[in-house]
Amino acid sequence: MRYGFAIDQRTCIGCHACTVACKTEHEVPVGQFRTWVKYVDQGTFPSNTRDFGVMRCNHCTDAPCVRICPTKALFTREDGIVDFDRDRCIGCKSCMQGCPYDAIYIDDDTHTAAKCNFCAHRVDEGLEPACVVVCPTHSIWVGDLSDPNSGIARLVADNPVQVRAPEQGTGPNVFYLGSDRAVLDPVSAPAQGGYIYSTPDPHRAEVAADMPLDPVTQARTTLDTAHPRPWGWRVTTYLWTKALGAGAMLLATLAQLFGIPLGGIGMIVAPALGVAGIAITGALLVWDLKRPERFYYILTKPNPTSWLFWGSVVLGVGAALFGIWLLMGIAVVAGLVAPATMSPWFTGLAIPAFLAAAMVTGYTGFLFNQAEGRDLWQSPLLFWHLVVQAFGVGGGGLLVAALFGDVDETALALLAGALTLGIAVHVVMLVFEYLGQHETRQASTAAHLVTHGRYATTFWFGGIGLAVVAAVLGAIGWAGVLVVGAIGGLLAQAALLFYESVFVRAGQDVPLS
């Protein structure tokens, strides 16, 4: 059993009946849609065309939203319907990042994720979904795609069909007949020049202004719905707090393993940064939930395929190990235990703490990779890039602390070297990342926004320029001028924040519908 839709754009008249029938069936709040109709105009009078596209959840065979959901609030039924349970949802919005179709929203009434669920409550009673019932031209077909004799299976088998975003490999179960390419591929039809009888939301309009029109088709999206960016400054900020805390611990553990004396910086400052970084990260994560009071569902209703769940585990383990490190450090500094007595314990803890630190900063790479809807975030090097960033800002942070402590040359070299090399490698990775080829048009469009579009100033001056200065100052620090290095360390923090703000926003900017 594999339920699916076939949408016949050859007969769709763009009347929005499906949209409104769906809204009344599910009492969807104003401004939000489970299905909607998009218009695309192309060409020059009198050789111009208008095409429609009925947009909705694709009930993917391999649904990224189901994989990324930390609490199994989204799930695939036996009959193929990708359904959701608002009672399990914590409102983390990761499903919205996982979906390559802009199909999911956070319901304004329940503050939980919602989307087309195939009217599963009706299907369970043997009734068609509401949109199918209402359609004046019977342009929406429904049925079992796995039954070769079903009407929908024959329709799909006998006709040329298309799916949205096939490159995402999600196995969409919504098939389009007679649809125009520009309708299904939002990058091909920017929402430039206004809508036919509504207005693009400001975000969509700003992004569209940076997107090139197809020189042949001149395709423009002339009606669509708004899809606000799910993640904002909190996610940007916790990428930095994690990197700083984890980076500090990476360096403290390395110093311990290589016998480089960091003193109080290694025993107190680094683990304190590590613990604080995770604590602030955790707080920001919970704050960013639309149902923060349900945060513990991640652990009580866990989904082992979700990197949001594993991230929580990583943060928990990291917090515990960094906390022990900190307690051990306090014991030494307070004179409760002799340093030599504690040293083997530090060494013993160093490897697990090092791995934990790498994961604390780097797991987000796997989470972002799971955000199948965001091609900019799909770099396979993202984990390593995050680790590199952590070294840079961790080194920078500890260099600032070193101003107030007593570090020897090797320690200074470690910290300033980490800052210099971490930030330098980060910059090199950025240059390769953004100026290189991208696998998909969505990713290259996002990269274009970063390098030439609305984020260019922030990216080049804040993300790159400031980082280069930080690396140079770090190198001067490495050469022995601690104060300069520390200033570089501070600038590195700002540079990373600038960059992450661009990375997080641009990744979510390219329209998916």
Next chain:
Amino acid sequence: MTDIAPSDSIPTRPSTQPTTEPRVPPGQEAEAEPGHPMPGERRHEHLRNYPPVSDWDHHVEYDAKAHPRKVPHSYMLIPTTCFNCESACGLLAYVDKEDLSIKKLEGNPAHPGSRGRNCAKGPATVNQIDDPERILHPLKRVGERGAGQWEQVTWDEALDDIGGRIRRAILEDRHNEVMYHVGRPGEDGFAERFLAAWGVDGHNSHTNVCSSGARLGMTLWGGYDRPSPDHANAKVILLLSSHLETGHYFNPHAQRIMEGKQAGAKLVVVDPRMSNTASHADLWLAPWPGSEAAILLAIASHLLRTRQIDRDYLRRWFNWKVYLAELHPEAPVTFEAFLDRLEADYAGYTPEFAAEEAQVPVERITALSELVAQCDHRLSAHVWRSACAGNEGGWQVARSLWFVLALTGSIGTPGGTSPNGWDKFIPHGPGMPGAHERWNELTWPREYPLSTNEMSILLPHFLADERAKLDVYFSRVFNPVWTFPDGFSWMRALSDETKVGCHVALTPTWSETAEFADYVLPMGHAPERHDTHSYETHAGRWLGFRQPVRRVAMEKLGQAVGDTRDANPGEVWEENEFWFELSWRIDPDGSLGIRQYFESPYRPGEKVTVDEYYRWIFENRVPGLPAKAEAEGLTPLEYMRRYGAVEVGESIYRQDERHVPDDDLVGAEPDPAGSETEGVLRTPTTDESAPPLIGEAGAIGVRHDDGTETAGWLTPSRKLEVYSTSMRDWGWPEHATPGYIRSHVAQREIDLDAGDLVLVPTFRLPTLIHTRSGNAKYLNEISNSHPLWLNSVDARRHGVVTGDLVRLSTAIGYFVVRVWVTEGIRPSVCALSHHMGRWRLHDAEGSRWVSGLVDITHPDGPESFLLRYRGGVKPFTSDDPDSERIWWTDPGVHQNLAFGVQPDPWSGMHCWLQKVRMEKARPNDRYGDVWVDTARSREVYREWLAKTRRTTGPGGMRRPEFLMRPIKPTRGTFRVEP
């Protein structure tokens, strides 16, 4: 007739399981579901579109929001009819048995027109029911008209006051001071009943802002005033304007147009705008507005020149002998001579001429002609408003279209186009009152003897001219201050108590017009009232029944209901019961002879109830219904309450050829040979005879040259009048035949270099309907901006880009709009959709979902009016949390205020297209500004009035007797007093 049905095996599109297929294995018929197969039933394998009828009284559905938890709710499924446009599609209300709330509305699978499907406006009905701003109690004005001061009154107080005024008017022989002005009727026959019973000629309509042009063009051919295209079976579908997404009857027609197209029909769309319909066209022509008749006549000329015509049909049905006699008296009276002369008379309409007039490539005209020529009697076509409603002489567009239909032999054929009357069915209630003997010159003035129908746009000017005054004026689902041209003149007229004594607004919601009423009486939305209606959605005939679903549910649950107010929110009522009650108050003792028409047919002398009224109709006036009901063990009324609709006929074609029943022929004599109406079969009549709604009193058919006698058409000749004697006799002999009249916005009238453009102010969106959808949040969130469509060529010439403010000046004022540069409209033409520009003078009196607060001032003297927004659409607090989520801000531009009245001198149609001059907005201009000089609007009125020829026809007749006229008086009343 051979029924040319489309192939039912379209290889590319597997059909779903047919509804007529048994749903149980053979031999188990006893277990079959009760009821009859419904036209809208459908299955996708084991999924069905509606619960079986057997479950409709008790249907359990799981809560969509609690899902996947199974939380059951019990519903009663009660059919009713949508009221959001003229289509009257079926709805099925889900009434919660716990609290009797209406959970949602789906389509009604039993409805033969809509077949269980709807457009967006159908399901959005639930928004209107739940609208937190609806009017719940009768209100009476306490301050100045328009000042926004109201007090709540009882229905009794309102009824006594209004009934008393009407009684006095009747007693004092001031019948013509009572007027009922209806926007969307949404019903058939009821208004006629109470007006005829009162003996007042007080029907007024919205027709001449809508369809007067198309009506005249079609009426002149055959008497019927609307097309009924059989799209599903067509070979060529020719649409003037956007019938696939907005027209009459959008949802029923869209279904069938797409069926026809899937079966291989070619779709041709003529529209200066890239509509959704045009986007589906095989051939899209975007002509200069007003040139459409030239295009159609070029097709006709091509058909005649190449003799790709249906000779037999034309010989039998054209009044070609009159054509020859009047235009070519020298020619031999033979059909071949007629064809030769006809061909010669239309030879000037070459493709090149049409291409020049229309400013489209000549190849497209030729392609269209050749396509139409190959239609094989299966040309389904539709024009209703658009070109006919836009242009001076626009009625010739519809007339030319029917010329083409006739030449191709596509009238009344399968896949062709029938007149509406064949596919429409109006049953009347018990004891229909006879014809009255009044003539209201406010609605039927001498200047417009051929108008179709009432000259409603001129009412404020006639009042200002002191032609007459009104004592009681009902506006019902009617908002002329907004919808009509020259709204400031309406505002002035309605504000003047010496001209309008008492204005009663019957409306579910606030409107710009209700603001200027003395009483605002809340009437129910679609699922809160009774009506019957029937529309020509396809080659069949059906009767729909609108009913107050909560009331029906209460009665089924055994709860006592006095009248519909007991079931509706607040004190909201329904018109039918209101008219019953009001008529009794006008004539409490029956002495005026009015009350008798509102007495029960079952309980003599008692007031009729709605149940009894419809019970009587369904038992006595709907052929086949009693038998169908009996087959299911139901009374006719129970059947209609169960199904909400009944099919009265199917596969109806060629009704011109139907035989006149022998009983009717008794005493009938044919008009003499050689006369213009030779062969017309007539029964004796007098001046007291009542002509039918369309047609002449006594005329029942026509005897043909071959001796056959058939019903024929409703014209004086009972033929298709290629030469209209009525046009000749009422002052316009030069337009006695189909022709092309250059529009008031023809190319030569428009000076592009001076900044002129043609403005199309009438196009509609698939989601909105006039001013009645403002209270539907799910529609507003989709369609909520009002840009001026402007081609890039014009934008470059004017140096404007998308988002720029421009000022468009008309003959009487100007307005300020925002530009949207698009390729979706032809150059030289700009367009602004019809729906937006809603405003309110007082905060709580108007839909805040859609309107902006305005100030109306007189900056340049008392004759000048400036409407300016104080703010846009904003979120507001109400019982509905969604009202806080309004994200849209644009209330739009109320362009109609700046249009002077432009009545077409023949049909009376307001010619909507505007010659405008565009300039960039001036420094003090603000978005949405509308400025008008009402002195200019008076001048424009007089300029257009001067185009008419005030006349009477033979025998002093005010207008041709056969022309459609609501509440037709006796024949004698047609004559002007000697």
